Amino acid sequence: MTPKIVAPAQPSDTVTAIEEAARDLLAEGGLEALSMRGVAARVGVSATAIYNYFENKQALVKRxxxxxxxxxxxxxxxxxxxxxxxxxxxxxxxxxxxxxxxxxxxxxxxxxxxxxxxxxxxxxxxxxxxxxxxxxxxxxxxxxxxxxxxxxxxxxxxxxxxxxxxxxxxxxxxxxxxxxxxxxxxxxxxxxxxxxxxxxxxxxxxxxxxxxxxxxxxxx
Amino acid sequence: MTPKIVAPAQPSDTVTAIEEAARDLLAEGGLEALSMRGVAARVGVSATAIYNYFENKQALVKRxxxxxxxxxxxxxxxxxxxxxxxxxxxxxxxxxxxxxxxxxxxxxxxxxxxxxxxxxxxxxxxxxxxxxxxxxxxxxxxxxxxxxxxxxxxxxxxxxxxxxxxxxxxxxxxxxxxxxxxxxxxxxxxxxxxxxxxxxxxxxxxxxxxxxxxxxxxxx
DNA sequence: CGGCCAGGTTAACGCTGTTAATATAACACT
DNA sequence: AGTGTTATATTAACAGCGTTAACCTGGCCG
Structure with a gap:
């Protein structure tokens, strides 16, 4: 268990999971299908957890x-x-x-x-x-x-x-x-x-x- | 029976006012600036009044x-x-x-x-x-x-x-x-x-x- | 141990589109 | 006149949205 040295260098599991979920939702139903709560549900966390990694929805979409x-x-x-x-x-x-x-x-x-x-x-x-x-x-x-x-x-x-x-x-x-x-x-x-x-x-x-x-x- | 959803032959004052308000809001701030409540406020009626003339927002936008x-x-x-x-x-x-x-x-x-x-x-x-x-x-x-x-x-x-x-x-x-x-x-x-x-x-x-x-x- | 802090939670606010139930006025018919 | 119908509007409410605030929790560090 090497403790993660630098956080921003390699993205955590959660953030990549968020990105994947957002990408999938986007590809499936367009922008309006991409909701913070929807992404969070796919990842298995609360909606507000996303705000630990992205400033807001726009930032997530931009990513x-x-x-x-x-x-x-x-x-x-x-x-x-x-x-x-x-x-x-x-x-x-x-x-x-x-x-x-x-x-x-x-x-x-x-x-x-x-x-x-x-x-x-x-x-x-x-x-x-x-x-x-x-x-x-x-x-x-x-x-x-x-x-x-x-x-x-x-x-x-x-x-x-x-x-x-x-x-x-x-x-x-x-x-x-x-x-x-x-x-x-x-x-x-x-x-x-x-x-x-x-x-x-x-x-x-x-x-x-x-x-x-x-x-x-x-x-x- | 069915309430006429399609605008009548000669459009009433209200419906043209709705269309104008919707057009202005759209031109000013894009689609997300066009809200039913916003349109209604400009016209001076309640938001749900619009539903007498348009089935939903999509229909209004389409018009x-x-x-x-x-x-x-x-x-x-x-x-x-x-x-x-x-x-x-x-x-x-x-x-x-x-x-x-x-x-x-x-x-x-x-x-x-x-x-x-x-x-x-x-x-x-x-x-x-x-x-x-x-x-x-x-x-x-x-x-x-x-x-x-x-x-x-x-x-x-x-x-x-x-x-x-x-x-x-x-x-x-x-x-x-x-x-x-x-x-x-x-x-x-x-x-x-x-x-x-x-x-x-x-x-x-x-x-x-x-x-x-x-x-x-x-x-x- | 104390403290800190990243990462997560729930509750809540104000907004959205939309539905349901309701009120009011105008018109037609007997 | 009364009665029903229809058009038009209203308010209340629901579910969902992005977002904020307050709070909890576990692990790391001095």
Missing amino acids: VVSQGFERFTGYLRGAIVDLPVGSAERLKALGEAYIRFALENREYFRVIFASHAETPQDIEELPEGGGYELFRQTVVDAMEAGTIREADPDLVVLYLWTHVHGLVTLLLTCEPDARCEHTGKRLSAPELFTRFSEFVLYGLRPEGVSRAETGSVAAS | VVSQGFERFTGYLRGAIVDLPVGSAERLKALGEAYIRFALENREYFRVIFASHAETPQDIEELPEGGGYELFRQTVVDAMEAGTIREADPDLVVLYLWTHVHGLVTLLLTCEPDARCEHTGKRLSAPELFTRFSEFVLYGLRPEGVSRAETGSVAAS
């Missing part, structure tokens, strides 16, 4: 979200690690993994990106940490390999991020399996992503028109 | 969201009505209006697209109604005018929708004024949208490569 974000980036990293650096496959796999994780962890993802990020500190520590860097590096590699054209990497990252994130949030608020096509085609999310990839690569400009022509004179 | 969606589509329609049909300006103005409305009505927009859409009926009546058709018609016009290349309109609509929606949701969860550029550039949302428009038109493929070459053989 869970933070861990979820780490799992998210880990998932993304694992999805592209075996693919050749700078390849289009790698870039595409990253987007697909983004979508897959979001759809398979709906409530989780929802809460991760519903963290209103009131304090500017929140946004610093959460989404930018590993996720953005991973995204950016993949884009930079693809640029150097000639897979995509050269441009401001941050701009391109944000552009691609916007796309996958938009697709995901639309699918999350509409329907699980992408019935957003209203002509009865009902493409699945991966199918949609594949179709979109072509637009991303080649753009929407009409076929025979060179870049100079459509510049900004499209109006009559 | 407010529905009205907000109508305002949203009206806003979009007004933003493009004066611009030439089929022009790139029109398409761009639509996207810009989408972003502008979302950023100027943050809580509103958030709740509109946070309507988990549990019942399939919800999604039918809400987002598809006028908004999608407006979006689609604008795209079809642009296609016929040769502003953008020809493709499945629904696919292109969803593509562009994904684009603006993703940008908006990212900006909403990150920061008001788009500090998502982490190199200190801090482009504003309209600036970002303008920059992205070029990507949307011309794509990300490297400059000199024709469509056939990069098809799907980008791997090593």
Whole structure:
């Protein structure tokens, strides 16, 4: 029985149990299913016991979200690690993994990106940490390999991020399996992503028109 | 027999007052600021009086969201009505209006697209109604005018929708004024949208490569 | 031993959505 | 006029929520 030397270094059993219970409740029924009393009941303690480890519910949620974000980036990293650096496959796999994780962890993802990020500190520590860097590096590699054209990497990252994130949030608020096509085609999310990839690569400009022509004179 | 829960043909004074109070509270402090007692207090009645007009809070929120969606589509329609049909300006103005409305009505927009859409009926009546058709018609016009290349309109609509929606949701969860550029550039949302428009038109493929070459053989 | 303190308890406050029972006023019908 | 019905509002209450306060309890340290 070695007495625990430093408390904060390795978390106690109780606190991890609390985190697990909170994570499960969150994944099962969303934010409103995560109640202090509910978490406490799962752990087998009183509700107020949680306040020994977390200042309030928001802090608990923040912790869970933070861990979820780490799992998210880990998932993304694992999805592209075996693919050749700078390849289009790698870039595409990253987007697909983004979508897959979001759809398979709906409530989780929802809460991760519903963290209103009131304090500017929140946004610093959460989404930018590993996720953005991973995204950016993949884009930079693809640029150097000639897979995509050269441009401001941050701009391109944000552009691609916007796309996958938009697709995901639309699918999350509409329907699980992408019935957003209203002509009865009902493409699945991966199918949609594949179709979109072509637009991303080649753009929407009409076929025979060179870049100079459509510049900004499209109006009559 | 059954007390009429649905608002009558001409809404009474009280019900519109309730809707207004609910809308204001929602716009001010988000969903959690919208409480039955709070709404009732603003109207000047008892909390339970609301239940004469709305089955429960969810129904009230749904009503407010529905009205907000109508305002949203009206806003979009007004933003493009004066611009030439089929022009790139029109398409761009639509996207810009989408972003502008979302950023100027943050809580509103958030709740509109946070309507988990549990019942399939919800999604039918809400987002598809006028908004999608407006979006689609604008795209079809642009296609016929040769502003953008020809493709499945629904696919292109969803593509562009994904684009603006993703940008908006990212900006909403990150920061008001788009500090998502982490190199200190801090482009504003309209600036970002303008920059992205070029990507949307011309794509990300490297400059000199024709469509056939990069098809799907980008791997090593 | 005394003291401290982390970790747990119960009780309680004020808030929430919601239900039940009740009151009141206006209208229709005989 | 009386009577019933309906719409509209009320108050009281319940269960659940996050959170605070006061209290207990066991183990560690000087």
